[in-house]
Structures are given as structure tokens and as C-alpha cells.
Amino acid sequence: MKGPSMGNEFEPKILYILCSWCGTGGAETASAHGLHYPENVRIYRVNCTGSLPAVHVLRALIEGADGVAVSGCHPGDCHYESGNYHARRRIANLKKILGTLGLGEDRLWFRFVAHGEGRRFVDTAAEFSDHIAALGPNPLTTRKDT
Amino acid sequence: MNGATVAAPEGVREAITDLLKRGLSEKLWDAALVPARVPAGDSFAWLLVRDGSVLDETLPLPPVMAVQGARAIYRLARRGVTGKVAAVLRPCEVRATIELAKLKQVDLDGLVLISVDCPGALPLKAYLDDPQKGDADFEKLCSGDDSAAREVCKVCHLFSRPVSDLHFATFGMDSGKSCVVAGSDQGRLLLEKLGMAKAGSLDKWERAVAERQEQKKQARTKAQATLSQDVAGADKLLETLSHCINCHVCRSVCPICYCRQCYFESQAILMPPENILERARRKGGMRLPTDTLLFHLGRMSHMSLSCVSCGACEDACPSAIPVAQLFSMVGDATQSQFDYEAGRSVTEPLPTVTYKEDELAGLVAPYTETYDAREASP
Numbered sequence: 402m403k404g405p406s407m408g409n410e411f412e413p414k415i416l417y418i419l420c421s422w423c424g425t426g427g428a429e430t431a432s433a434h435g436l437h438y439p440e441n442v443r444i445y446r447v448n449c450t451g452s453l454p455a456v457h458v459l460r461a462l463i464e465g466a467d468g469v470a471v472s473g474c475h476p477g478d479c480h481y482e483s484g485n486y487h488a489r490r491r492i493a494n495l496k497k498i499l500g501t502l503g504l505g506e507d508r509l510w511f512r513f514v515a516h517g518e519g520r521r522f523v524d525t526a527a528e529f530s531d532h533i534a535a536l537g538p539n540p541l542t543t544r545k546d547t
Numbered sequence: 548m549n550g551a552t553v554a555a556p557e558g559v560r561e562a563i564t565d566l567l568k569r570g571l572s573e574k575l576w577d578a579a580l581v582p583a584r585v586p587a588g589d590s591f592a593w594l595l596v597r598d599g600s601v602l603d604e605t606l607p608l609p610p611v612m613a614v615q616g617a618r619a620i621y622r623l624a625r626r627g628v629t630g631k632v633a634a635v636l637r638p639c640e641v642r643a644t645i646e647l648a649k650l651k652q653v654d655l656d657g658l659v660l661i662s663v664d665c666p667g668a669l670p671l672k673a674y675l676d677d678p679q680k681g682d683a684d685f686e687k688l689c690s691g692d693d694s695a696a697r698e699v700c701k702v703c704h705l706f707s708r709p710v711s712d713l714h715f716a717t718f719g720m721d722s723g724k725s726c727v728v729a730g731s732d733q734g735r736l737l738l739e740k741l742g743m744a745k746a747g748s749l750d751k752w753e754r755a756v757a758e759r760q761e762q763k764k765q766a767r768t769k770a771q772a773t774l775s776q777d778v779a780g781a782d783k784l785l786e787t788l789s790h791c792i793n794c795h796v797c798r799s800v801c802p803i804c805y806c807r808q809c810y811f812e813s814q815a816i817l818m819p820p821e822n823i824l825e826r827a828r829r830k831g832g833m834r835l836p837t838d839t840l841l842f843h844l845g846r847m848s849h850m851s852l853s854c855v856s857c858g859a860c861e862d863a864c865p866s867a868i869p870v871a872q873l874f875s876m877v878g879d880a881t882q883s884q885f886d887y888e889a890g891r892s893v894t895e896p897l898p899t900v901t902y903k904e905d906e907l908a909g910l911v912a913p914y915t916e917t918y919d920a921r922e923a924s925p
Contacts, residue, residue, distance in 0.1 A: 455848035456810060456841065463841055464826055476904060486902035491848075493910050494881050494898075498847050501880040502873075503779030512912045521914060528915060540781035545832040546789060547840040 413467035413533040414542075415442040417526055418458070419514070420450045420484070423474035426516030431523050438526035449473065451484025455495050462499075462508060463547045468533035472514040472525065485513065507532070508539060550716060550726035551738055552747035559663060559717045559725045563607040563635055566661075566713075566727070566741075570633055571599045575737055576659055577630035580619060581605040589678045590671070593619040595632070607635040608663050610685035611674045615859040616640030617647055617802035620658070627654030634658060637665045639857040641709035642890020643802035646853040649897050652805045659733065662711035664718045664756070667693055667700030671862040699858035699871045702770045704763035707756045710892060713737065719755025726752060771876045778873065787873070788843060790866035793836045797860035797870045803850040810849075811842045843870075847877050852898050853889045854878030 419425045425446050431438065447453045450473030458469050471492060479485040492511040500506035510529050514522050541547060555562035567579040583594040583605040591609040593616070596602055616636040623632065636644065641662045647653040666688045673695070674681035684695035693701050708714050712734035716726040726747055729735040738744045778787045795811065798804045810816065816838060827833035854874050861871035882888055884907075885898035 454810075456845045459841055459844045459848065460838075463844075465829060483902065486904065487899070489907055489910060490885070490898060490902055493884060493907050494852065495848055496910065497881045497884055498844060498851065498877055501775070501779075501877050502784050502844075503775075504781060504784070510912045511910060512914060524915065525912075529912075541840070543830055544781065544785060545827075545830050546785055546834045547838070 411534055411538060412441050413530060413536075413538070414465055415439075415526070415530050415533060416461045416466040416469045417442050417444045417529070418450070418453060418469065418471045419444055419446055420473040420480075421446050421448050422480040423478060423516050424450070424472035424514050424522070427472065427514040427518050427522035430517055430519030432519075434519050436519050436523045438523040439530045442526045442530055444526075449479070449481050449484035450488035451479070451481065451486075451491075453488060453491070455491055458492075458495055458509065462504070462539060463541050465542050467539040467542065468508045468510070468529060468536070470510040470512070470525065470529045472512055472522070475513040475515050478513075478515065504541065505536065505539065507536060550728035550747055550749050550752075551743035551745055552724060552726050553743070554723065555717075555725040556723045559715050560607050562725050563661065563663065563715060564602050564605065567596075567633060567635070568599045568602055569741060570659075570737075571597075571602075573740070575631065575740060576633040578632045579605075580616075580623065580632055580634035581607055582609045582613075582635075584609075589675050595623065608637070608665070610669050610681050610688075611671050612637065612640075612668045612857065612859060612862065613671060615643060615800065615802040615857055617643030617653070618800070618859075620644050621647055621653055621802070621805065624653050624655075624658055628657040631657055631659060633661055635661045635663070636711070637668070637857075638662050638706055638709040638711075639665070639703070639855045639890075640802075641711045642705065642855040643857060645710060645890040645893055646803055646855065646897075647805060648893060650803075650805065650853070655893070659713070659737065660709075660711040661713045661715070662709050663715040664708075665700075665703075665706045666691075667696035667703065667706070668858070669695055670697050697858050697861065697871075698770070698869065699856050699861065699875055702763060702767040703856060704760050704767055705856075705888075705890075706759070706763070709890060716749060716752040716756075718759060719751045719753075721751075767879075770872075771879070774869070774872055774876055778869075785840065788839060788868060790868055791839050791843070792866055793839055793842070794865065795842070796863045796865065798842075798846060800859045800863040801846075801850065802855070802857065802859065803853045804846070811838070811845060843873075847874060847881075851878040851881045852885070852887065854882075855889045 461469050473485045496506040512525050553562050570576045579596045582591040585592050590613050617640050641660050648655045712731045714728045729738050778784050856875035858871040864870050887898050
């Protein structure tokens with residue numbers, strides 16, 4: 402366990418996008434069990450990760466988020482059958498665009514979280530937050546000319 | 548491989564025009580879509596020709612690509628055409644047409660796609676400035692010196708034999724000769740009807756194409772590595788895009804960007820002043836109009852999987868941003884991860900409409916059971 406913060410370390414802004422069936426369910430289970438996730442992680446609910454427009458992720462990364470994580474149902478569990486598979490392809494596409502242009506594909510994460518996986522939800526939030534903290538601030542968020 | 552040998556003493560353009568005339572007179576098609584020089588003489592436009600004598604005014608394979616052929620076809624064949632229309636296209640225009648067909652924006656029924664080995668095209672602005680020099684430059688381009696070609700054309704490895712019905716093979720052929728290759732059942736049937744099914748050897752052409760393809764692929768890899776050094780990273784990318792005047796002309800000339808209501812032209816992108824002021828507060832200042840980077844990245848996310856590297860966007864850009872080079876580099880990356888190539892096949896599904904249950908294993912962040920961190924630990 403790390404010592405107390407001296408107040409000068411970088412605290413990333415994280416957007417955690419969750420589908421309304423599994424991802425959000427994971428967050429509910431976490432709260433029912435009294436589990437905590439870092440306060441710099443803002444969760445954002447979408448109906449299905451398959452319906453998440455790529456532009457929302459891009460806008461977040463340009464306007465203030467140091468990292469964006471996306472969680473939806475496990476393969477085979479999607480409420481709409483295939484939304485999570487389409488989301489996985491869309492995220493792969495976005496990561497490739499970000500990577501090719503040197504904008505940091507590591508700032509975007511995708512991980513399946515089921516309704517009952519409260520532990521997995523808080524773990525993902527914490528792990529991703531630490532991962533982004535290690536990467537440092539996202540240079541796009543402070544640029545005036547975006 | 549075999550094809551019908553046609554005499555082309557005046558060059559392949561004559562041979563194409565002759566074929567179009569025969570097709571019109573023998574009622575194999577009712578109209579032909581061919582580029583023609585504009586009256587001012589300094590550019591080219593698409594002409595839908597129904598009278599064979601008008602074909603003398605046209606010029607297949609023009610030195611520039613003023614309007615991407617797929618855009619012309621989209622206007623004509625959005626819901627299919629009545630009768631038959633033969634269109635003479637560059638390979639990238641055929642590939643864009645195929646993508647539009649898969650996006651359900653072009654109905655291929657009723658179209659006869661005719662393509663030709665493409666030596667590349669000249670930058671539109673250079674040609675407008677000096678058409679005489681442009682014509683001379685295009686001659687050079689045809690004889691193998693591509694120094695005047697557009698950047699995307701210099702590194703185009705898909706310059707030959709798209710999935711068209713008929714393809715005119717010229718590379719590596721003896722001068723005064725060209726070969727027509729059928730690429731589909733419709734193409735084979737047409738050649739039979741024209742009495743052109745006679746076989747001629749295509750070995751020389753195939754060797755020349757393979758050799759050129761190899762050269763271009765190497766040049767492509769090299770050019771993209773250089774471009775990546777120039778544009779990768781937030782600072783360099785924003786510097787590259789800093790000349791953008793938000794005119795969105797790259798989108799409006801793009802053959803793939805068919806959406807009647809583009810997100811980036813819609814009300815959804817317009818924010819209330821308090822939103823913009825807040826963003827300006829957060830960043831210390833805000834460039835207006837907003838969302839330049841979002842437009843380019845967003846457009847990449849929307850169309851790069853179908854990008855055919857035709858270069859129309861770069862020709863149109865008034866600010867000389869290397870848009871086509873950027874999009875083509877990103878398109879190559881996004882398409883290859885799904886083992887997809889835009890316009891390669893009519894039946895291959897678009898990567899966005901299909902999926903495999905077991906794929907992209909490396910993409911999903913592996914889970915560390917009970918992650919031990921500052922915040923998560925009790």
C-alpha cells in the first residue's frame with residue numbers, strides 16, 4: 402500500500418462508459434457490497450456499448466478526459482445479442498486510429514464486466530486510473546487549438 | 548490468364564472510346580459515363596453520353612480526377628438505373644463504387660464498370676494553373692515518371708484490375724496494343740457478344756503489374772513511415788491540421804461520405820455558448836469554429852474502413868493539408884486489422900456490419916483478479 406498523497410501527484414480524469422445492462426449492473430453490485438472506486442472516475446451510462454458513438458469517446462479525449470474505459474456484457478451475454486461484439490470492433494477501430502496518429506491508444510480500454518461482477522468493476526476502475534496516472538496527462542485536453 | 552487483344556495504335560483511350568461506341572450502336576448499353584474536357588479546357592467533368600458521336604468529345608483516363616467517379620455514379624445509380632450504363636473509371640473509382648454498393652448507396656444492377664490500368668493523376672490545382680504543362684506531365688506519368696503525380700498516386704499499389712466487368716490492360720503491353728480482360732460474368736458475356744472473346748496472352752502484363760505493385764508497396768510503407776514521423780503525436784498532428792479552415796470540403800468530395808446528414812454538419816455539433824465558454828475556461832482559450840480535430844478523427848472513425856485512398860479530399864483542400872495521405876495511412880491500419888481491403892470484393896462484408904465471436908483477443912484489457920491499488924484496497 403502506498404503512503405498518503407503529498408498533493409502534487411497527477412490525478413487523471415477518467416470517463417468510464419458502461420452499458421445499462423451489465424456494466425452499470427456491475428456498478429450497482431459494487432455499491433450493494435460497499436465497494437469503492439476512485440473518485441476521479443466518472444461513470445457514464447449508455448444503453449448498449451454497441452450504440453456508443455465513436456465521436457463521444459473522441460470528444461471526451463479531446464475535451465478533458467485523460468482516459469476512457471468502456472465496459473459491457475461478456476461475449477454471449479449482450480442484451481441485444483451482438484452489441485458487445487460490434488462495440489469491440491468499434492473500439493478496436495478507434496484504438497487503431499489513435500495509435501496510428503500517436504494520440505495514445507492506451508488511453509482507451511475495453512473490458513467486459515457482468516452485472517454481478519462488482520469486484521471486477523471497482524478493480525477495473527482502479528487499475529485503469531492507475532494505468533492512466535502512470536501514462537501522465539493527455540496532451541490534447543489542454544490544447545486550445547483542437 | 549487470357550484477354551481479348553485490341554489494337555490501340557492511338558493509345559488506350561481510343562480503344563476505350565471505340566468499345567463504348569460499339570456498345571452503344573449494338574445496344575449493349577444505353578449510355579456511357581465518361582470524363583470530358585470542360586469548355587474552358589483546364590479541367591474535366593463527367594458526361595453521360597447517349598449519342599455515339601458525342602464520345603469523340605470525351606477523354607477516358609483524364610490527367611486529373613476532378614470529381615471522383617463513384618460520386619458521379621452515386622448521383623445516377625442510387626436506386627439503380629433503367630437500362631444499362633457503362634462507366635469508364637480509374638481503379639480507385641471502381642473500388643469506391645463497390646464500397647458504396649455495400650453501403651447500399653449504389654445499385655450495381657444496370658452498371659457496366661470498365662476500368663483501365665491507372666498511371667496516377669496530377670494534383671487538380673497544378674493542372675488548373677497550367678493545363679498544357681499538365682498534359683505534358685501526364686504523358687510523362689504514362690511513361691513511368693511519376694514525379695508530378697499526386698502523393699497518394701505515387702504510392703498506390705491498387706492501380707490495376709479492380710473488380711470491374713471489363714478492364715483495359717496496358718502496363719507492359721507492346722505499344723499500339725491493349726488487352727480487354729473480363730472480370731465478371733457480365734464482362735465475359737459482353738466480350739462474347741462483341742466477338743472479342745478471342746484469347747491473347749497476358750503474361751507480360753501480369754509480370755509488369757506484379758513488379759509495379761511490389762515497387763509501389765515498398766514506396767507506400769516508406770512514405771507512411773515518413774508521414775508518421777511528421778504527424779504522429781498531439782503536437783505534430785495539431786500542427787498539421789492547424790491550417791484547417793473547417794470548410795468540410797474533404798467530406799463533401801469524399802466518395803464514401805454519402806450521409807445526407809453528416810454528424811459534423813448537424814445541429815448536434817452546435818453547442819450553446821455556455822458549453823463553449825466552459826471549454827474555453829478549462830483549456831484557457833478555445834479556437835473557433837470548434838471541433839476541428841474532432842471532425843477529422845470522427846470522419847476517420849466513420850469512413851476510414853472504406854477509404855480507397857483516391858486522394859479527392861487532398862485535391863479539394865484549400866489549405867494544402869495532406870488529408871488524403873493521413874486518411875490513407877489510417878485507413879490502411881484500420882482495414883488491415885480486420886483483414887479487409889476497401890473495394891476488394893462485392894461480397895466481403897463491411898467490417899462494421901459483421902463480427903466474429905472469437906476475435907481481437909489482444910484488445911480486451913486482461914483482468915487482474917482483485918487489483919491491489921491505493922483506492923481499491925480497504
